[in-house]
Amino acid sequence: MSESLLPITPPSGTKSPAMSPLAISHFTLSNALGFGKAATLNALMERRSGLMPCDFLDVALDTYIGRVADLENLPVVDRLSPFDCRNNRLAQAALRQDGFEQAVQAAKARYGADRVAVIVGTSTSGILHTELAFRERDPATGALPSPLHYRETHELSSAPEFVRQYFELTGPVLSISTACSSSAKVFASGWRMLQSGLCDAVIAGGVDSLCLTTLYGFSSLELVANEPCRPADTHRGGISIGEAAGFALLERRPQAPEAALGLLGYGESVDAHHMSTPHPDGLGAELAMQRALDRAGLAACDIDYINLHGTASRTNDSAEDKAVSRLFGTDVPCSSTKGWTGHTLGAAGITEAIIGLLCVENGLIPGSLHTRQVDPEFSSHIVLDNETRPVRRLLSNSFGFGGNNASLIMGRLDT
C-alpha cells in the first residue's frame, strides 16, 4: 500500500480547504498557432492570430476557425491504427513536442508503468469519425461502414486510452467531459488522484478537434462570429471555434526545484441556472474562482494575471466580467487568448493553463487580440496590448455548457 504523502487540511465551514500544490514538471500544447510551446509563445509575442476563414472539409459557414494544419498527413502510429482519427492525430502530434514524450518515459521509469495515470478532457472526442461514417451508410440497409472502431475513435475515453497505450502505461485512466471546462477539471481530478496515492504521476491533458457537431451546433445557437472573435469588445459577435491538444505532467514534487512551476489551486462549481447560458451575474463563475483562491490559500491581490474564459459571446464575457470585478476589483490585468487560438472547447482549459505557464516563464501579459474597444459596461481591467512584466501567479477560467465552471491558479512554486 502506498501512503498518501501530503497532509489533508480539514474544511472550515463552507470554505474549500487549502491544498498542497502540485508540481507541473513538463507541459506542451499544439493548436492553430502551430505545434509545441515555441509556436504559441512566438504568436502571442508577435500578436499573430491562428484564426482563418472556415476551410474545414465542406463546411459552408461564414465564420473563422482555428484549424491545426497538416493533421491529414499525421496518422497515429501503426500499432494503434484502430485509434486513427482527427482527435487522436492531434493528441499524438501534441505528445511529440517539447520533449514531453521523453518526460513521460522518464516518469514511467521513475515510478513504474502502473503508477502513471492518464486523465484527458474532451467535449466531442472523435465524433467527426462517426459523422463522416454516416455519409457512407449503406443505401439499402442504413448500416455504417464496418468496422467503425467506435471505442477507439469516438467513445469519450478514446483519447486517454490512446495516450495510455501510446506510452504502454497501466495506471488509472479517466476521461472528463464537461463541455468547455473539461480539460481544466483534469487538474482537479489529477490532484485528487495523487493525493489519494493511486499514482505518482498524472498525464493531465485535453484534446478537442474540429467537427461538424460543434460548428453547426454553435451556429444553431447563433453563438458563432462571422469575423475573428473579439473578446470583451463592445461589438463582440460570438465565438471562433478552434481545435487544440495540450498535456501536463503532474507530480507531487518538482524534478527541477530551481525553476518549478505548479498548480496552486483549483475551484469547481456549477451555475445551476441554464443549460447553455451562463448565470447573468456570474455567480457560479465567482464561486469557482473563490474556491480556487481558498484552495491556494491566496487572496485576490496575490494574482498577477487572469486568463479569462473570454469566448467573445455576449453573455459569457459580460457575466465573467461581473464575477471577476466583484472578486478582483478593477486592477488585476485580464485578457482572453481566444483571439489567437479560437475557442478550443474541451481543450480550452489545458490550452489556457499552459499559455498561463508560458506567461509566467516569459513575464508576459498578452493583451486581448482583436479587441478594439472594451465594452463600456465592463469594469474589470481588460488588457489590450501585450505587457512585459513579472507574472508569478495567474488564474485561468474555463466555463462550459451545463453551467460547469472550473478555475485554476498556477504559478511558481515556493521551494
Place this chain on the structure above:
Amino acid sequence: MNHPTDVITSLKPVYLDGIGVFGPGIADWSQARAVLNGSAAFELDADLPPFNVADLPGTERRRAGKSVKLAIDLAAQAVHAARIDPAQPAAVFASTSGDTNVLTDICAALATDDRLISPMRFHNSVHNAASGYWTIAQSNRQPTTAVALHNLTASAGLLEAAMQVVTEQMPVLLVIYDIPFPPPLDAAEPITTVFGMSFLLRPERTEHSVAQLALSLTAANASPVDTLTNPALEALRTGVAAARTLPLLAALARDRNGAENATHTVTLDYVAPRVLTLDVTALTGAADNMRNAS
C-alpha cells in the same frame, strides 16, 4: 516496478448512505435487492418502469432526453434515501456514451444536405447534460463532473467519487447510467439495455449509513472479477457498462440480511492488469435506510 503485495493502493473508507437502481423490471433499490437476492425473478427483456422525474421542473422535463431522465431518476433515489439536502453533495455522473439517442440524431442530421441541428439537441449532446439538469433542478452549485471509461466506466466513476469524498471531505452523489444506441450505431457499439445505479457517499458515518466501502486497486491475478450465477443478470453485467457494478449491488443486497460488521470483498474490472476491489461492510443504519427508501 514490483510491489511487495497484491494491493497496489487503498483509499480511506467511505460511507454509503443511499442507493438507487434502475433497469428492466427494476424501479428502485428495494426491487433490485429482491432480484439480486433471488427472491424475485429477473428477465433482461422485462419492461422498463416509467422514469420518475418528479425532481425536474416542467420546462426541464420537456427538454430532457432519455438518458437525462434516467440519471435524474437515479440521482433522486440516492439523495432521498440518504436524507440529504439535494443542494449539498458534489456529483460524479458516469456513462460511457451519454445520450446515445441525441448523438445518433445529430450524426444523422449532419449527413443530410441542410445539416440543421436544433439548439436544444446540441446542448443536450454534451456529456454533462444530466449533471446540468440535475443541478438546475436542485439549485446545487457544488463541483459536478461527467466521466467515461468505456466498459470500465462504472469502476472509473466509483474511484473518482470515492477520491473526491476522501480528499475533499464532502458528500458526493455518484450516478452511473447507460442507454443503448439506436440503429445504425447499435451494431458498432452494442449496449444491451437501459441500466443505472446511484450512490450517495459520505466521508463520515451517519445514522443513514448502509455500508462502509473500502476501495483498493489490486493485481488482477490475485483477485478474479466477480460474476453472477443468474445467467440473465450476468448477461446484464456484461452487456451494459453501468451494470458492471452488479456484483457490488449483490453484496449490498446480501449484507441487508447479514450481521453488523460482516464484510464481503467484491472485485470489479478495471484497467488491466489491475482490478478494483471493494471491502463492503454492513452497517446497522441499513434497516432504517431501507424503510426510508421504500
